[in-house]
Amino acid sequence: MNRIDALCRNFLWEGRTEYTRAPLVAWDRVCLPKQEGGLGLRDLVTWNTVAVGKLAWWVFHGPDKLWVQWVFSQGDWIEKYKIRDAYNGLRDIGPKVPWFHQVWATWSVPKHRCIAWLVYQGAMNTRVKLNLIGISDTNRCYLCESKEETISHLFFDCEYSSLILVFLENWLGMKLRRENVLRWIISYRATRMKKRLIRAILNATIYFIWHQRNICRLECKMERPPVIGAKIRTVVKANCLPKIKYPVHNQDMRWLSKIRTD
Numbered sequence: 001m002n003r004i005d006a007l008c009r010n011f012l013w014e015g016r017t018e019y020t021r022a023p024l025v026a027w028d029r030v031c032l033p034k035q036e037g038g039l040g041l042r043d044l045v046t047w048n049t050v051a052v053g054k055l056a057w058w059v060f061h062g063p064d065k066l067w068v069q070w071v072f073s074q075g076d077w078i079e080k081y082k083i084r085d086a087y088n089g090l091r092d093i094g095p096k097v098p099w100f101h102q103v104w105a106t107w108s109v110p111k112h113r114c115i116a117w118l119v120y121q122g123a124m125n126t127r128v129k130l131n132l133i134g135i136s137d138t139n140r141c142y143l144c145e146s147k148e149e150t151i152s153h154l155f156f157d158c159e160y161s162s163l164i165l166v167f168l169e170n171w172l173g174m175k176l177r178r179e180n181v182l183r184w185i186i187s188y189r190a191t192r193m194k195k196r197l198i199r200a201i202l203n204a205t206i207y208f209i210w211h212q213r214n215i216c217r218l219e220c221k222m223e224r225p226p227v228i229g230a231k232i233r234t235v236v237k238a239n240c241l242p243k244i245k246y247p248v249h250n251q252d253m254r255w256l257s258k259i260r261t262d
């Protein structure tokens, strides 16, 4: 079981079964439910223990046993042995993470969610991190080359990222540049439709900034912030706007027609 877990783990991080580098997030954290900060994968060792338990339960208490049939016939006070419940019973249930709704935003594209998940885990190999372990000879940000490249710098203190937000502010007609955008969005209040849209846009922005930063790192190429902003707008128009169910709240109608046509 540990071996199968290891294969799954390597596949998640590397896309293949051999182990080549340290994972960004510990496996026991990956196996937590999404609400508790994980990806909702199952830890096979625990799952196997529970499944064997179920087998034993049926051997001794299977429905062909007369007394079990009698117990079930007495009402639904007896709970059947459910693997999922037992699995949850065998692990310590942790607190819910405050960023759950942001990372798993309903209208967000899956690959955008994955990068947002790593960001909120603090699990990005930023240049500060790479510099600390001796992989990079500097800790300067790839995008602005003036400040240290940490997660909070990239999202969204960096001048480059901030200019992408300016583009989006003009498109959306709302303020996005704030003290701590990653924290601000967690408690962002609006109508459900607008909240879904802004959450998806922020995840897309995180994704595109990280993508541009990697292009800069690997190919030394750099696109201007408005070009990245326009890409985000195109992705959102193609993926999110078609998901809006009409009629929408009156106050959103004019706003929607503006962002649709701009």
Ligand SMILES: [Zn+2]
Residues within 6 Å of the ligand: 141, 142, 143, 144, 145, 146, 147, 153, 154, 158, 159, 160
């Ligand atoms: Zn920067």
